Amino acid sequence: MSQHAQQxxxxxxxxxxxxxxxxxxxxxxxxxxxxxxxKSALVFYPVLGLLALxxxxxxxxLSPALRHLRAADARxxxxxxxxxxxxxxxxxxxxxxxxxxxxxxxAFLISLCVVLTPLVEWMMLKRxxxxxxxxxVALSLLGAxxxxxDGALSLNPGDALILxxxxxxxxxVCVTKRVMRDSALPPLTxxxxxxxxxxxxxxxxxxLFAPQQWRAVxxxxxxxxxxxxxAYLVLACTLFAFFAQxxxxxxxxxxxxxxxMGSEPAFGALFACLWLGERISVSAWVGGALIVAASVxxxxxxxxxxxxxxxx
Numbered sequence: 001m002s003q004h005a006q007q008x009x010x011x012x013x014x015x016x017x018x019x020x021x022x023x024x025x026x027x028x029x030x031x032x033x034x035x036x037x038x039k040s041a042l043v044f045y046p047v048l049g050l051l052a053l054x055x056x057x058x059x060x061x062l063s064p065a066l067r068h069l070r071a072a073d074a075r076x077x078x079x080x081x082x083x084x085x086x087x088x089x090x091x092x093x094x095x096x097x098x099x100x101x102x103x104x105x106x107a108f109l110i111s112l113c114v115v116l117t118p119l120v121e122w123m124m125l126k127r128x129x130x131x132x133x134x135x136x137v138a139l140s141l142l143g144a145x146x147x148x149x150d151g152a153l154s155l156n157p158g159d160a161l162i163l164x165x166x167x168x169x170x171x172x173v174c175v176t177k178r179v180m181r182d183s184a185l186p187p188l189t190x191x192x193x194x195x196x197x198x199x200x201x202x203x204x205x206x207x208l209f210a211p212q213q214w215r216a217v218x219x220x221x222x223x224x225x226x227x228x229x230x231a232y233l234v235l236a237c238t239l240f241a242f243f244a245q246x247x248x249x250x251x252x253x254x255x256x257x258x259x260x261m262g263s264e265p266a267f268g269a270l271f272a273c274l275w276l277g278e279r280i281s282v283s284a285w286v287g288g289a290l291i292v293a294a295s296v297x298x299x300x301x302x303x304x305x306x307x308x309x310x311x312x
Contacts, residue, residue: 013251016251017251017252020244020247020248020251020252021248021252021260023244023247023248024244024245024248024257024260024261025260025261026240026244027240027241027244027245027261027264028260028261028264028267029264029267030236030237030240030241031237031241031261031264031267031268032107032264032265032266032267032268032269032270032271033237033267033268033271033275034233034237034268035098035103035104035106035107035268035271035272036103036268036271036272036275036276037229037232037233037237037275038050038095038098038103038229038233039098039099039103039276040225040229040275040276041226041229041230041233042095042098042099044218044223044225044226044229045215045217045218045226046212046213046215047092047095047096047099047213048202048203048205048206048210048213048214049202049206049213049214049215049217050095051091051092051095051198051199051202052199052200052202052203052206053217053230054199054230054233054234054238055091055195055196055198055199055202055238056195056199056203057230057234058191058192058195058199058234058238058239059192059195059196059199061234061239062188062191062192062195062239063192065186065188065189065191065192066189066192066193068185068186068189069185069189069193071184072183072185073183075182076179076182076183076185079175079178079179079182079183080179080185080190080193080194081193081197082175083172083175083176083179083190083193083194084193084194084196084197084198085197085201086168086171086172086175087172087194087197087198088197088198088201088202089164089165089168090165090168090169090172091165091198091202092202092205093161093162093164093165093168094106094110094161094162094165096158096161097158097159097160097161097162097165098158098162099158100156100157100158100161101156101158101159101162102272102278103268103271103272103276103278104268104269104272104273104278104280104284105158105159105162106158106162106268107264107265107267107268107269107272108265108268108269108284108287109159109162109163109166110162110165110166110169110264110265110268111140111143111166111264111265111291112141112163112166113166113167113169113170113173113258114136114137114140114141114258114259114261114291114294115137115140115141116166116167116169116170117169117170117173117174117254117255117257117258118133118134118137118255118258119170120170120171120173120174120254121173121174121177121253121254121255124171124174124175124178125174125177125178125254127253127255129253129255132297133255133256133259135297136259136294136297137255137259137294139290139291139293139294139297140259140290140291140294142287142290143286143287143288143289143290143291143293143294145287146283146284146286146287146290169258170254170258173245173249173254173257173258174254176190176245176246176249177249177250177253177254180246180249180250181250187243187246187247187250188243188246190246191239191242191243191246194242195238195242245257245261248260259294259297265288265291266288266289266291266292269284269285269288270288
């Protein structure tokens with residue numbers, strides 16, 4: 001390959017990485033708002049039924065993408081299935097956690113995924129995080145401590161479930177990275193499989209262990225607000241968000257993906273304050289600002305910046 005072709009290929013990769021970075025920041029905004037929206041939707045419908053409905057609709061919409069599974073080998077199918085089961089665990093923990101705690105608490109505590117991901121990536125993928133990434137993780141951890149340090153966070157069962165979801169998120173990002181790295185499956189196909197596992201897993205759990213969670217779906221005419229929440233959760237928080245995350249994971253490291261979405265708790269706190277009327281302390285807002293700063297620190301391409309500075 002000629003030097004000109006290599007430069008063109010490198011520029012293309014940089015453009016794709018920039019697009020994936022911007023998509024992940026948009027996911028942070030969308031997922032930040034999801035805690036308040038889920039909290040509102042749970043007033044109308046129970047946890048397992050809500051998950052089955054949300055991800056069942058997503059699975060139906062994405063079902064045409066499943067045709068790509070015909071070319072997948074057994075290892076890839078196993079990896080995608082494991083990623084789906086991990087996602088099921090995340091949403092069971094997150095949604096029950098949101099039911100049992102404040103939306104702002106959930107948004108704050110899930111940010112600890114940023115701290116856990118580099119450790120999981122180091123163990124699973126043998127990639128040691130860079131110095132800048134460790135700095136961003138430390139800044140994010142300080143922000144999370146400030147967010148939780150105002151006395152509003154007393155650890156309750158809901159908080160514990162959110163912490164478990166943060167650990168499962170770190171595992172899921174790394175498992176999905178391995179699947180996307182070792183196979184040619186499109187991101188939409190991976191999202192379709194994950195959605196199907198969550199939908200059928202939630203429905204099975206409701207039927208086998210909690211039949212009271214399986215109720216008649218609220219009518220569209222009688223409960224337009226509920227269906228507005230479902231539409232937002234399906235289109236923005238599931239279809240767009242998981243496609244963007246899987247798209248980015250294929251082109252970036254799990255640590256970078258988690259750091260870029262580290263501003264999610266700040267958006268979650270803001271939305272919980274405006275939408276649900278939850279009160280947020282000054283120290284919590286400072287912590288949110290530090291987490292956003294950590295995301296910016298992870299986004300800047302410091303190596304390229306040093307090269308341009310040296311050439312100037």
